[in-house]
Amino acid sequence: MPTTSPAPPPARLAIPPPLRQSPSLSSLHVQSHAQTPPRTDIESSSSSVANLDLSDSILIPEADAEPDTGEPDTAAASAHAPVADAASKKALRDHLRRTLSNKESHSAEAFPPRQYFVLTDAGKPVYTSRTIERDVDGLASTIGIIQALISVFLDDGDKLRCINAGNTRINFLIRSPLYYACVSSWGEPESVTRTHLEYLHLQILSVVSAAQLRRLFERRGNFDLRRLLNGAEVLIFSLLERLQTDLAISTSSLHCLKLEPTLRTRAANALVPSSKVKDMLYIILVAQGRVITLVRPRKHSIHPADLHLLMNTAHSPSIVNSSASASWLPLCLPKFDPSGFVNAYITFLQEDLKSNNASISTRGGEDPTEVRSSEAEHEGGMNAGDSSTKASKRSPARPVGSGVGLICVSGNGDSDSIRTWCDAVTKRLTSEGTLGAIHNAIRTQATEYSVSELSIPGLRHFIYKSRSHVQITVPTYEDPYDDSKEQQRLMTLYQTLHDAIHAKSGQNLSLKLQYIRTEREGIMGWITQPFELYIALSPWLPKSAAIGAANAVARWVKKEESRLFLRDAPVF
Known part of the structure; x- marks a missing residue:
């Protein structure tokens, strides 16, 4: 692993002047793929920052960490309903303008819930976050407009990226044969909701692999994908909830549980599989929605996107609220292998858990490797709705992250051997006092x-x-961020800095330092070779003091690094 240079002294940091107010958007502005991307009008010191080359790190670092935001070069024109004449195009834009204007006039909420739509290129709905019980006709109209708008640009050899209408932005993502759209009024950069749509696509691919999806729509262009996603809506909903507030997803990184390094090492050593355990990929110990430790094959890093999909699956209500002691389910890790499935064994460990209590969650005692829908079986895929653990009405809901979870990902379909090994790991964690020490750290809020x-x-x-x-x-x-709305506002400011520093929305240059002052706080983003730092400060703090605070935070984290981060995790 290459060495990194120490952070530069505060005196060398250039302090940029306050940001000018962003120009107001027109009532309706359409940005397509062929147009020049919008430039952010920012006065700040800037420089290109090279990414680190860390081929042996636990996670795939910066350059590959972001979900793939590139779009396919071509799209099948035959799958789109042509809208050729100018009058039809104008009618679509006028209808969209009226619809958005009506919604904005009735929305007084500062951060209204974002709306997400997934449809096929034939215009069939796949998923929507909107409640549709009372507005079925409205949803059908919206899906039709989305499909028609995308088709207008595809017929012209272009790709629609986003539509700006006042404070509302609609982002589009084309991943043929699926279209994705997100409607947001939070004021975040375009790259944020595009990343949300990328993760939404990856979550669907975790249930229906890319190869299976392609074969299905090559055979039947109007295939109803909701049949294969039946039961997996809870995973999608859980992911969308995490996307709104999860800072690790926003920064394409891993969030570790603060823990004593000796305790973390003891836990990691207990997870290393023996040579008798075949085809083991990843073993992850989690708590409170964060990672305690991760054991992986030698020379093989896990992609952050795959890790977040695993974390989302493990903490979905169908797993967390289950009365079963363990779950065994197939899933696809798109960044690991988009064409195949692996098997995940997930169990939450209690302090008094005995190894003989572990069991595999299946339907009616069936072998878990044989649980699949008829359509997926024909295509070689799995139906997540059938393979996920069913929640018991008598079982009290376990709060997300309240227990210590063990996630074992394997290419081996023998659930009995994986269960036996996980039982042995649980017994060792318990007998050595490691599990009790972790639970005690959580209870005393030492984490x-x-x-x-x-x-x-x-x-x-x-x-x-x-x-x-x-x-x-x-x-x-x-305080003052103990309110959910204030947290959403702060996160949006962080995302604005992150977008500008990394030039994610088409800016001319990436930045090294940026400072934003609002009426409520000062926000500064700073990137160096070893770290990125985003801090919120009192608005009355002078800029020189803000620089000093940033350096003080960097020094404190360096001192506490062994407790805050997962370092030197064992490999096998």
Whole structure:
């Protein structure tokens, strides 16, 4: 692993002037793929920052960490209903303008829920986050407009990226044979909701592999994909909930649980499989929605997108609220192998858990490797709705992240051998006192920390990302960010800085430092070779003090690095 240079002293950091107010958007502005991307009018010091080459790290780092946002070069024109005449195009735009204007006039909420739509290129709905019980006709009209708008640009040899209408932005993503759209009024950069749509696509691919999806629509262009996704809606809903607030997903990184390094090492050593265990890919120990440790094959890193899909699956209600002690389900990891499936064994461990209590969750005692829908069986895929664990009405709901979870990903379809090995791991964690120590750390809140512990004047919150480890650390939210709306507003500001620093929305140059001052706080983003830092400060703090606070945070994280990050995890 290459060495990194120390952070530059505060005196060398250039302090940019305050941002000018962004120009107002027109009532309806359409951006297509062929147009020049919008440029952010920002006054700030800027420089290109090279990514680290870390081929042996736990996660795939910066350059490959972002979900693939490139679009296919070609699209099948025969799959789109042609809308050739100018009058039809104008009618579509006028209808969209009226619809958006009506919605904006009735929406007084600062952060209204984002709306997500998935449809096929034939115009068949696949998924929507909108409640449709009372507005079936409205949903059908919306799906039709989305399909027609995308077709207008595809017929002209172009690709529609987004539509700006006042404070509302509609982002589009084409992943043939599926179309994705997101409607948001949060004021975030375009790259944020495009990343959401990419993850939404990856979540669908985790249920229906890319190869299976292609074969289905080559055979039947009007295939109803909802049949294969029946029961998997809970996974999609859970993912969309995480996307709204998960800072690790926003920064394409891993969020580790703060823990004593000796305790983390003991847990990791217990997870290393013996040579008798075949085809094991990843073993992950999680708690409170964060990673305790991760054991992987030698010279094989896990992609952050695949890791987040695993975390989302493990913490979905169908798993967390299950009365079964363990779940065994097939899923596709798109960044690992988009054409095939692996098997995941998921169990949440209690302090008094005995190894003989572990069981495999299946339908009616069937072998879990044989659970699949008739359509998926014909295509060689699995139906997540059938393979996911069913929740028991008598079982009390386990809060997400309240227990210590064990996730074993294997290419081996022998559930009995994986279960036996996981039982042995659980027994070792219990007998050595490791599991009890982790539960005790969670109970005493030793796994959390606040900005007050840093004793830095004016500091309110921060996100620190170690670029070498591809991991972040974040303190708990405190006043004035203990309200959900304030957290959403702060996250949007962080995303604005992240977008500008990495030039994700078509800016001319990436930035090294940017400072934004609002009426409520000052926000600064700073990127160096070893780390990225985003901090929220009192608006009354001078800029020179903001620079000092940023350096103080970097020094504190460096001192606490062994507790905050997963380092030197064992491999096999």
